[in-house]
Amino acid sequence: MASKNDLLKFVEQNDVKFIRLQFADIFGNMKNIAITDQQLERALEEGVMFDASAIAGFSEVEQSDMLLLPDPDTFQLMPWRPQHGKVARFICDIKNYDGSQFPGDPRYILKRSEAKAKQLGYTFNIGPECEFFLFHTDAEGRPTNKTHDAAGYCDLAPSDLGENCRREICMVLEDMGFEIEASHHENAAGQHEIDFKYSDVMTAADRIMTFKMVVKIVAQRNGLHATFMPKPIYNSYGSGMHINMSLSQNGKNLFNAGENSMDISEVAKMFGAGILQHAKGITAVANPLVNSYKRFVPGFEAPVHIAWSHMNRSLLMRIPAPKGEATRIELRSPDPSCNPYLTLALLLEAGLDGLQKNLVIPAPVDINTYNLAPDREKELGIQRLPSNLLFALEEMKKDPYIKDVLGEHIFTKYISAKEAEWASYNSIVHSWEIDRYLSAY
Ligand code: GLN
Ligand code: MG
Ligand code: MG
Ligand code: MG
Numbered sequence: 429m430a431s432k433n434d435l436l437k438f439v440e441q442n443d444v445k446f447i448r449l450q451f452a453d454i455f456g457n458m459k460n461i462a463i464t465d466q467q468l469e470r471a472l473e474e475g476v477m478f479d480a481s482a483i484a485g486f487s488e489v490e491q492s493d494m495l496l497l498p499d500p501d502t503f504q505l506m507p508w509r510p511q512h513g514k515v516a517r518f519i520c521d522i523k524n525y526d527g528s529q530f531p532g533d534p535r536y537i538l539k540r541s542e543a544k545a546k547q548l549g550y551t552f553n554i555g556p557e558c559e560f561f562l563f564h565t566d567a568e569g570r571p572t573n574k575t576h577d578a579a580g581y582c583d584l585a586p587s588d589l590g591e592n593c594r595r596e597i598c599m600v601l602e603d604m605g606f607e608i609e610a611s612h613h614e615n616a617a618g619q620h621e622i623d624f625k626y627s628d629v630m631t632a633a634d635r636i637m638t639f640k641m642v643v644k645i646v647a648q649r650n651g652l653h654a655t656f657m658p659k660p661i662y663n664s665y666g667s668g669m670h671i672n673m674s675l676s677q678n679g680k681n682l683f684n685a686g687e688n689s690m691d692i693s694e695v696a697k698m699f700g701a702g703i704l705q706h707a708k709g710i711t712a713v714a715n716p717l718v719n720s721y722k723r724f725v726p727g728f729e730a731p732v733h734i735a736w737s738h739m740n741r742s743l744l745m746r747i748p749a750p751k752g753e754a755t756r757i758e759l760r761s762p763d764p765s766c767n768p769y770l771t772l773a774l775l776l777e778a779g780l781d782g783l784q785k786n787l788v789i790p791a792p793v794d795i796n797t798y799n800l801a802p803d804r805e806k807e808l809g810i811q812r813l814p815s816n817l818l819f820a821l822e823e824m825k826k827d828p829y830i831k832d833v834l835g836e837h838i839f840t841k842y843i844s845a846k847e848a849e850w851a852s853y854n855s856i857v858h859s860w861e862i863d864r865y866l867s868a869y
Contacts, residue, residue: 439465446463447464449518474495480532497522508645540773542776552779553676555756557669558764562575573661579613593652658764681755693755702778702787708814715765726742737792737794741760759775816850821843
């Protein structure tokens with residue numbers, strides 16, 4: 429961990445003028461306050477006050493003053509900002525003004541879950557696969573969902589028009605300490621994926637936040653609009669954020685059943701069983717938008733059913749053939765609009781619940797479930813993910829472990845905000861209704 433003095437020295441010697449204090453709200457939106465280099469010492473010692481009542485889901489006006497406390501481990505230069513009078517950032521923890529813990533800080537929720545795992549000697553490792561679209565802006569600079577790019581999965585330039593932008597995103601991320609494992613053009617026109625190396629869960633959640641910020645900024649500098657909206661185009665692929673998970677102890681991957689085994693370990697099976705068990709309740713957090721559920725339709729490599737397989741990409745969970753220390757579980761439902769701190773805390777605790785209760789994972793499903801008739805679904809005992817945000821919120825309320833993990837504050841604020849979002853969507857007359865009904869009735 430970088431010490432206060434090292435940080436202050438670095439800032440002075442490297443001509444850093446502004447420091448952004450970043451934090452996430454309960455919906456996973458990044459916010460920030462900028463301070464100057466002169467204020468940094470005080471900020472590191474005492475924190476910086478902000479008005480939490482102006483942040484949706486944080487607090488009411490009566491108790492609005494809160495503190496941002498920079499986490500020294502998250503210090504990074506923002507390489508795209510001017511080199512003279514540089515800009516750096518910290519990701520912050522959030523405390524009440526009296527120094528007590530603020531229960532609405534999503535980072536705190538993940539820290540609490542991580543501490544439970546640590547107590548059992550476990551490290552939860554996460555490798556995310558973030559997908560996003562690069563679109564044009566219109567004449568006024570507003571975002572559109574149009575692209576001239578006509579490329580598909582793993583195509584090259586010249587049909588991949590996002591190649592230069594994707595390259596620049598990877599280079600900026602590397603400057604910020606990311607190890608980029610792979611990047612490619614995804615299935616849909618204008619769609620891309622960049623994968624960075626797995627890490628412990630808190631680092632991964634912070635990196636997902638940083639990743640989204642960098643993608644948006646670099647796209648804007650290239651005259652493009654980047655979006656993590658899960659399904660920006662009807663009848664095409666949506667954007668997911670597959671989460672690759674493993675659990676290690678003393679540096680050994682507990683999902684590995686041994687170099688010569690063709691199977692995954694019992695720990696992996698119980699952990700996976702826990703996630704399947706809580707899959708419905710987690711969905712409103714891993715897939716937080718009305719639009720998230722437009723992605724869960726057959727035919728676009730997004731999951732519809734709660735089942736797992738070794739290879740099948742139509743399912744919620746994939747456990748690829750064991751590869752020794754790289755053995756992992758891939759959860760395919762989360763989308764990149766989710767709050768990574770809350771989603772990963774829920775996944776960790778769902779897995780731990782599976783371990784604690786010795787849950788048994790159901791048999792793998794090796795058929796393409798996209799075409800499964802409802803009676804066949806019943807016969808096989810395969811359930812579906814909630815098909816819209818309202819159903820997902822109902823599942824969230826039904827599963828008591830969700831509130832245990834998120835705590836009363838976030839649980840209550842999250843549900844009431846999302847119910848309002850659903851009510852707003854539901855009261856609006858959409859163009860689909862006009863097209864379908866106006867002349868027919
Ligand atoms: N875009 C797909 C999804 O929605 C995934 C495609 C892939 O990575 N194979 O999850
Ligand atoms: Mg991938
Ligand atoms: Mg992909
Ligand atoms: Mg994947």
